[in-house]
Amino acid sequence: MADTWSRKKSRRTARRKAIVAASRTLAFLALGLSVALISLYLLFPVENVRVEGNEMLPASAIVEDVPERASLPMISARDLESEVESNPWVKGVSVNKSWDSGIVVVEVEERDAALNASLAGDERVVLAEDGTRLPGLGGASLRKIELSEARLREIRSVQKVLERNGIQVESVESVGAPGVELSLRGPEESRVLALVSGEIGGGQARVLKGLLRDRGEARYFDLRTPGRVVVGTAPAQASRAPNGG
Structure with a gap:
């Protein structure tokens, strides 16, 4: 009976030690990650986000996609481009990071309205030059065509x-x-x-x-x-x- 109790106690002690060791490892990893992120921010901080070529898409909508206190290595140009291109006004986008100045330049190519159509039931449809549906005319002067x-x-x-x-x-x-x-x-x-x-x-x-x-x-x-x-x-x-x- 005493041997059984002793073995159970040993197993409990081993589990506690394993949990403590795992907790310490996770804490050290978290600390190391925090130090690495802080170091990256201190070495390569994003000083500014400059948006060019945009008229219909507000620059603030793009700047909001960049986290506060972000570092250049943290920003994925591909992910940011994909996010910006999800807007129907955007036909193409290029993201360039300057490691010397810390500036992220987002060059936007926007679509122009090419068709202002009215369908049965007075539904309004605006198409860009490539057939993409747009939320509005964007300042274009196009007469309405019944279709x-x-x-x-x-x-x-x-x-x-x-x-x-x-x-x-x-x-x-x-x-x-x-x-x-x-x-x-x-x-x-x-x-x-x-x-x-x-x-x-x-x-x-x-x-x-x-x-x-x-x-x-x-x-x-x-x-x-x-x-x-x-x-x-x-x-x-x-x-x-x-x-x-």
């Missing part, structure tokens, strides 16, 4: 195909029986018009991009025929372009 849901899907599809092929839609000019007239950014910031009806293919978009580059005088492009691009200086002066594939 059906099907036509809206077509326009978004065309915008995304053009965007993937490096062509920027500045605005949707009109929608009617002939098709959808788009204002595109041409060479040297010039403005050209494109007429589409239904969806377009990537081959058409690539041909259009080449024409924008090689035929700078052209101001009108008709993409309503599948696999084709018609080019001219005005709708009445169009000529057939090579097959878009």
